[in-house]
Amino acid sequence: MSVTPENPAELSRRTVLRRAAAAGLLATPAAGLLSACVAGGDDEPTEQAAGEKSADNPLGVKEDAPLEVVIFNGGLGTKYATDVHIPSYKKKFPKAEVKFSQTEEVATVLQPRFTSNTPPDMVNNAGSKLMDQGALVQAGQVQDLTELFDAPSLHDPNTKVKDTLIPGTVEQGTFNGKPYVLNYAFTVFGLWYDAALFEKNGWTAPKTWAEFTALCDKIKAAGITPYSYAGANASYYQYLVILTSAAKIGGPDVLKNIDNLEDGAWQAEPVKQAAAAWAEIGAKYGNKAHLGLKHTEVQLQQNQGKVAFYPSGSWLENEQAKDTPPGFKYAVMPTPSVTAADKLPQTAIYAAAGEMYFVASKGKNPRGGMEYLRHMLSKDGARGFTELTKVLTVVKGAVDGMEISPGLTSGNQMLSAAGSDYFAYRFDTWYKKLDDECRAATNELMFNGGTADKFCERMQKAADAVKKDSSIEKFKR
Template sequence: MSTQHESPESSTESLETPLDRLAASRRRFLSLASLGTGAVALSACATGGGGDDDDSGGDVAEGGGEVSDDNPFGVDPSKPVEVVIFDGGYGDQYAKDAGEAMAALHEGIEVNVSSTVDIQPELQPRFVAGEPPDLYDNSGAQSMNTAALVSEGQLSDLAALIQAPSLDGGTVEDSLLPGALEPGTYSGTLYSLNYVYTVFALWYSAKQFEEKGWSAPVTWEDVMTIGEEAKKEKLSLFAYGGQNAADYYHTLAISMAVKEGGPEVATMLDKLDAGAYEQDAVVKAFAAIEEAVKADFFLPGGSGIKHTDAQAQWVSGKAVMYPSGSWIENEQKGVTPEDYEMTGCPEPQLSSSAAMPAEAIHGTAGEPFQVPAQAKNGAGGLEFLRVMLSKEQAQNFAKVTSSTTVVKDSVPDDAFGSTALASVNEMIKAAGENVYTWNFTDWYNLGTDFKPLWNEFLNGDIGADEARERSQELVDGVREDDSVDKFDVE
């Protein structure tokens, strides 16, 4: 897949010396890498631009040790490995544990795991200086722009990783969930290994639902029925955080539209089609949200609070349901009552004649791990990832974070006592291949624009028609802006 822009190298052709060209390339990278932070979101066949062969990221060189099935990358135990983790919602304990496991696997090796919330400010200067870590977790609000990293040849091809023997038998690729590699693949080359598997769902208290005699909703009609019952008991159906996350309901709407009309609905949005928001399924989805707004099913005051405040209102019993990704349990630890029994169900169908089954889920891989092309011990970085992708370490991640990884069958049925994680596990199994996602909001950094729009919509200030019209204007603006790189959609 290609982008509609001039190759970055073309602007340096007039420079006279190799040192001048190198300095210009590094200045350009410094600028590009800080342009955007949605590194997780770029998806299969997307690339931030072309480059000469000399500038492309290449295969990771063998580490200098003896190559074997137990040491597929030739890791040399005498060479230290440096790993930098984004210390966000998942913390860094899982990575420290993986480092200990790697040290046990390769006697004498020094594995240094550090963490930060400031990936771009701390690592970008190291990339420019040619001294990046061997592996890093490019996540968070301060992540680096993966498109720029790819176009400047700053990342290594991870093909050797997925072709390598898994610690559990077979290849690493064999051990992964369907679609796990797509978000990190650019023009057919894997540059990011997205480690965490996120399922988007409607979340509720299983305890409350049992007490009220409610069943998990399958269709939007079911959701509205629960809303009517909740209203009778002076409860709101939904809470929302308008300051920074009203667009969670945009995600819900698009998800319902895709289930109603099929994956082609998402394709039209990713293509920035002039009629993307006029698709029948999208019209129905926005109308469904408007129905809930007009029924006063949203907790008042949401426009002035953050999402964490809205989530606290929800788990404290003021609202019944909340749409979010499967990070929600870990994010709400310390606030959720111990007996809450947080549980998720697939986002609902708009009708019983929906194109996709009720079990279909919006799921995608995130938390991108990358091996810099200039890493001193890239082989060690690959090996660290191979250890992380073992079933043992994937289970440890689930236990520590109450979230699942891209490794198949790595969560036990009891989900370590987590009702939320157990429900995610059940949803993944029930969905099978019926998994869908979209990329346009992250590819083009539209989240910032959708948040205020959806705040107005949920607050009742605008209706569904105006919300769609303004959404289409945002899409049209990107499509018609020649300065914005466009991504082909297969």
């Protein structure tokens, strides 16, 4: 969640994380992007498949209508689609042909098809070259999912789909009051480390900022880089951590104000305090050589015992599975409290539904696309996903009784300790320009001697520009 580099081992951030970076329909400015989206004209496809609605077929899927599914091939892989969700759909509709494809560059492959109004039916929009989700919604290319969320759940026909989901799931994919996106992977974010390395050295996960810097000093003395991330493509991992600290200092409204483009939101004191604290970590405990590295390169260094703390989401363990040596034990901790007067406890975390899936409104089979999502949201569909990816979904109770991996166990424990004190932001999926700018500003802050004041001024200027740009639709929460 999440999310992202151009690498088969990469997961959208998701989203959570996410996050709608990349070449939003190839990084064109918003106005040009929208015209590109609809350049094929506003005509609907000549025919959209529809069948009879019934208790057994609440979305009215045409039983023999072909369905096309495109999945991002990243940190989650694609086996969850080919081995779990597609077989589930086929069992329900055996006469339907399901065409499956995968890509590492969603925008590159799919932009021409959305431009010509010949899109696939269901898309996993993720990766460093994902499409600008807000612009797609603005262009009328995305199906309203209200009918899906109001439909009976596949595993419990007496309960609506929306009532089987973790609170906040539907809202996370809502744009100005309507749900357009299913954020499926429930991702927890924090500072990841090797619990075995910490046990060996007698190091304890810190809770206060003083404990954090003191431990970083010990780690540095041991010849290990205390803290790092990949500047080439994973800077949103780091700005997420900065904004997590800001929310803990000043409360979650700090992020709500940023999302809503409120005047001065980026220059609020909690944001400055958080930026200043993390700038010091970058200056004293980071590795400037990592500015040019990709996420998997720095993550590999952590697997090799060369990096202690790494900011990321709960997809990390699965993403690194092939490079994780025996004995390495993934664990995660919340960001330490920056001040003694933080409004939220140290256990508070950034956690959110992420990894975007949507149905194309101008596809040939949007009802089939929504039905496919209903299968993803069944308990069997969610459990199979978690078994293959080591990542939770938004389906409540789907992993009850499952034996899970060290990293997923640690993430669950962190989420449990947080209780109701978890939060998220939305600006990254709403406004690609801000996501891009925040990545660049974060690298300047952490690697190039930037200051908190410069970071906040730069981001406020970018937010003000988006706010004044009438070609960009604005969203509120």
